[in-house]
Structure formats: C-alpha cells, structure tokens
Amino acid sequence: MDIKLDVLENIIEQKDIEVHYQPIVSIRKKTVIGLEGLSRGVFENELIDPLTLFKKASKEKLNVQLDRICREKVAEGFKDIYKKNKDLLLFMNIDISTMTNETVGSGFLINLVQECQIRPESVVLEFVESKVSDVEALKRFVDSYRSYGFLIALDDVGSGHSNLDRIAIAQPDIVKIDGVIVRDIHLDYYKQEVFKSLVSLSKNLGATVAAEGVENEEEALKVMELGADMLQGFYFSKAQPISSGILKNSNYSIKKISNNYSDYMTGKVNDEKNKLVEYEIVIKEVLHKLSLAEEKRFDFTLLDIVNNYRIFECLYILDSRGIQVSDSATTYNHFLKHKSLIFHSSKKGENHSFKKYYYFLKIMKLSKYMTEPYISVATGSLCVTMSCIFKNIENKKYILCLDLNPDSIYI
Helix, strand or coil: CCCCHHHHHHHHHHCCEEEEEEEEEECCCCEEEEEEEEEEEEECCEEECHHHHHHHHHHCCCHHHHHHHHHHHHHHHHHHHHHHCCCCEEEEECCHHHCCHHHHCCCHHHHHHHHCCCCHHHEEEEEEHHHCCCHHHHHHHHHHHHHHCCEEEEEEECCCCCCCHHHHHHCCCEEEECHHHHCCHHHCHHHHHHHHHHHHHHHHCCCEEEECCCCCHHHHHHHHHCCCCEECCCCCCCCECCCCCCCCCCHHHHHHHHHHHHHHHHHHHHHHHHHHHHHHHHHHHHHHHHHCCCHHHHHHHHHHHHHHCCCEEEEEEECCCCEECCCCEECCCCCCHHHCCCCCCCCCCCECCCCHHHHHHHHHCCCEEECCCEECCCCCCEEEEEEEEEECCCCCEEEEEEEECCCCCCC
16 A cells, blocks of 8 residues: 555644554563554544555655654653553654664654653663664664663564664663564464574563564463563454553453463473373383394384384484494485485484483483474474483493474374
8 A cells, every 4th residue: 555645744744643552461460561552644534554654754755754743642642541550661663764863862752751741761662673774873772762761672573684683782671572473373383492582582681572463362371481571462452542441451361361371381281291201101111122132133123113102203222422323213204305405314323422312311420311392303393302321131331312292192
C-alpha cells in the first residue's frame, strides 16, 4: 500500500495520529509492567499502518516531523494512566534513521516527557538496530539519552538483517526478540536454540529479555522456559486505545500462564526422570551384551543392538584413548544427497578425545555422561549422546557411545 504526498502532509499538519497501546507483561510479577505505544495515521476516518506511513515519510524526507508527532501523541496518551501507576513503563518507538547530531542534541524528547510529567526512567526508547547505518550515531544516541535516565531497548532482534555486534555497541537495558522466532517456537528446535542463544547473549550483557508476538499458551510457556523475562503479544492483549481497563484486560491470561507454568515445568522434569529410568534399563541390557563380546565381535554386536532397540540412532565404541574401535551402527540409511557430505557416521579410527562425551568421563572420572541436545553429524537429526564405560570379556576398558532422540523413547 502507498499513500499520496498530500495525504501524508495533511496527517503531519493536522497531527492526525491515533495511538494504540499494547501491554507488556511479567508472569513472575503477575502484572502488566509496561505499555508500548503504536502509532497509526488517520485520514478520512481510515487508519494507515505505521509501516506505510513511515516508508512514505522517509521517501519524502518528512520522517523527523512524523516521528516527533508520533512520540508526542504516545507520551500525551500515556500521561494520565502514568499519574496513577508510577511503576508503569512506556515503550516508545524511535525512528533511529532520523537521529543526527542536530536531532540528538535538540532536547525535544526530554522536554516532551517533562511536559507530560513522565520520568525519563519510566520511558523505554525502542529502535530497530538494523536501521542504523552510522554506528557512531547510534553510540551518540544511546549515550545522550541514557544520560537523561531513559532506558534503551533493541526491537525486532533476530529478524531480517540483525547485526548482533550492535547489541554490544548499544548496551541495551532490554532486548526484544522478534515474533518471527517466537511463532511456533514450542514445535521448532532450531528456533529454540536461536532464542536461547539470544537470551544468553542479552543476559551476559546485563539486558532483560522480552518475547514479542506471543499468540498462544504453548509459546508463552516455552519462551518462559527458555529465559524470557517479559512477554508481549495477542495472547495477552491486542493493541488498543488507552483506557482505565487496559491494565486489567490481560489479568486472566497472566494468571493462567502463572498457574500453568509450575505444572508445565514439573511435567517436564517428571518426563525427563521417566526417560532416564527407561534409558537405564535398556543401557544396562546393552552393556551386558557388550561385556560378553570380544573386540573383534563389536561390530556384529552393535548391529544386533541397533536393530533390537529402536531408541538408538547410532552406536559406536571408543577405546580408553578416545579412538573409535568399531564401525558406527545406525538405523539411518536415507541421507539426502545434498547433506551427505556433512552428515555422515563417524568411522573406525576416528579420534573423539576432544568430545565432551569422552573428556568429561576421563577428567571427572564419571562412569556415565549425557550431552545437551544437538544436531548429530551422523544423522542430521536432533539427538543426545550418552557415553558409558564398560569392560568386555577380555577385561579391557571401553566407552560405549549412544545417540538417542531426546524427544521420544520406544522400547
């Protein structure tokens, strides 16, 4: 969609901007902790979405004027509810592309919040780091507004052309992970790993994490499990005009997630316990079979095991130095051609001494070790590797390595 120049000029001249606010919630605090102001243009009683509005403004070099009007409307709409809720945060979007030496030092924003009697410490300035072309301008912007007390948030992190180095430069107080990653995250291991990595990076740099675009209970529970501090999305509330009830509309969803999260995590822990018990039974049987075999019979024995116990995706045996002394026995015989060069079973003679499943046993003198889930180079599938020490019929010490699918167990 595009709009004509005269429409944009009319919106700017008349300040025809309508602001809707979307709650940002904390499940742990069981409350709405902030409102994000989302601006839309109004022309002939129709709303114009911000993307269309700012795209045209940027093209016509009117984005500074439009951005200031939007900020003005966002602050003015927030001030009355803020008077009664001094702990509430205002999340204000900033068009970072408008920031120059002149605009950064203009005093417009600090004067605006002071006129609205909003403390700078209660205002979170959100911007999309991928729109920053001048890294030095970004640093000046952050340093200048942080000196007044404003909080800084990076928006839409993980989408589009995100540059993670900008997180270190901006040193944000809040990192908002984009809804593209959050959508169906409970079903997607890759998204979960990306989310976890962004959470780890953010928290190591001292930032809290907000998950955007949360649309259902499953997504809410999963992002909480992965470390999100704040949640935002249609599951809790759509963006709406400011009203006295805006802070209460999300209460049901907040309470539901808060109550269900404990049960959710308890269920996951119990599932893990049950899996481990089942693993223990099967692995005990497998180790007994191997304890009766000579080294030269390992390959035959592993093939028999992998065909009889379908929970194993790949098995192989290492000697005490971490060198593989058996072939890899696997149930996978359907590698895609385009993956065959990178996903393949390890071969007899390969050195595994640098792998966690070997050196944790060696250094910590454990008898058994299980890795975190990862994508197997043997199968290209999600797996965990369990390693166990055993002695064979010749009384030699070996390490059995088993790749298992962590999501299911079929015996």
